[in-house]
Amino acid sequence: MALPAKTECLAGAKPGGGFDVTCRLAANALLATKLIERPMPVTYMEGGVGAIAFNHVAGKRPKDGSLISAASAGSALLLAQRKFGSRDVDSVRWVAAIGVDYGVIVVNAQSPYKTLKDLVAAYQASPNDFAIGGGGAVGSQDWMKSALIAKAAGQSPKTMRYVALEGGGPVLTALEGGHIKVGAGDASEMSKHHKAGNVRILAVMSPQRLPGDLADVPTAREQGFDVDWLTWRGFYTGKEVSDDEYNQWTEAFAKLVKTPEYTAELTARGLFPFQAIGADFEALVRKDVERFRVLATEAGF
Incomplete structure (x- = not known):
C-alpha cells in the first residue's frame, strides 16, 4: 500500500530540536527511498514540550491519515506525569520508532x-x-x-x-x-x-x-546496575485514522529501516539504530509510561 500523495510531519517544538530531527529523519529518508513521491513538509507547533501538538492531533485532526507527529521517550514521560491534560496513551495511534x-x-x-x-x-x-x-x-x-x-x-x-x-x-x-x-x-x-x-x-x-x-565505555548493566535509558524517536497519528491508512505508515517504515538511505540519515543525526513498529511500538510506549509513572510516584510527583 502506498502512502498518501501529500504527507506532513508535525514537530511539537521550535525548529532545531529533537522533534525537528525526528521529522527530518523520516522526511529525508522516505523521499530518498521513494516511499513518498513529494517532499514531506514539517510543521512546527511549539508548546508544552509537545503537549500542544499532541492535543492538536487528538482533538482536531484525529482522522487525518496524511499526518504523522514526532514523539520521543520524553512524550511517554510527560504522559506518565499527566502533562497532556485529559489526553492519554490511548488518544492517538502509535506508528513507529525508528531511532534512539x-x-x-x-x-x-x-x-x-x-x-x-x-x-x-x-x-x-x-x-x-x-x-x-x-x-x-x-x-x-x-x-x-x-x-x-x-x-x-x-x-x-x-x-x-x-x-x-x-x-x-x-x-x-x-x-x-x-x-x-x-x-x-x-x-x-x-x-x-x-x-x-x-x-x-x-x-x-x-x-x-x-x-x-x-565503544570503550561499559554499560551500566556491565557494572552491576540494571539501569537503562532509551530516548527513542518515533511517530504517532490520529486515533480515528483508518486501519488501511495506519498500515500504510507502518509498512512504509518497516521497509524504510532496511535501507542504506535510512542508515545514512540516522548516522548523520547522531542517532543509533532502533525499530519498534505498529503493535510493538504501542507496547513499548505503554511500558515506558507505566515505568515512568512508578519513578514519578517514587519521586513524589
Whole structure:
C-alpha cells in the first residue's frame, strides 16, 4: 500500500530540536527511498514540550491519515506525569520508532571516579556532597536519569541535589568548571567531548555497548546496575485514522529501516539504530509510561 500523495510531519517544538530531527529523519529518508513521491513538509507547533501538538492531533485532526507527529521517550514521560491534560496513551495511534539515543552519566575528566561503581559508592557514603546537573527541570529525562543513579546508591531521589541547566552545553560547562560533580545527558551530545578528553563518560544506559566513539565505555548493566535509558524517536497519528491508512505508515517504515538511505540519515543525526513498529511500538510506549509513572510516584510527583 502506498502512502498518501501529500504527507506532513508535525514537530511539537521550535525548529532545531529533537522533534525537528525526528521529522527530518523520516522526511529525508522516505523521499530518498521513494516511499513518498513529494517532499514531506514539517510543521512546527511549539508548546508544552509537545503537549500542544499532541492535543492538536487528538482533538482536531484525529482522522487525518496524511499526518504523522514526532514523539520521543520524553512524550511517554510527560504522559506518565499527566502533562497532556485529559489526553492519554490511548488518544492517538502509535506508528513507529525508528531511532534512539541513550542516556549517559558523565564526570569531569579529572574526576577521581573512574567507574560507575566508584561513583555510586561515593554517592552512597555522602550524597550531600554530590551536585548532579542535567539539561532540564525536575521531572525531566535528565532528572530521571539522575534519579536512577540515586536509587542505585540506595538514596531517595527526593533528596538529590539536582541542578537544572539549559541543555547539554551548559552541563558540559558546569562539569568542566567544577560547579557540578556529575552530569546526566545523551550519548549523541557527549560522545565527541569524551573522545576529546574533556569529560569522562562512566556508563552508557544501553542494553549493549555502543559503537564508534563510545565503544570503550561499559554499560551500566556491565557494572552491576540494571539501569537503562532509551530516548527513542518515533511517530504517532490520529486515533480515528483508518486501519488501511495506519498500515500504510507502518509498512512504509518497516521497509524504510532496511535501507542504506535510512542508515545514512540516522548516522548523520547522531542517532543509533532502533525499530519498534505498529503493535510493538504501542507496547513499548505503554511500558515506558507505566515505568515512568512508578519513578514519578517514587519521586513524589
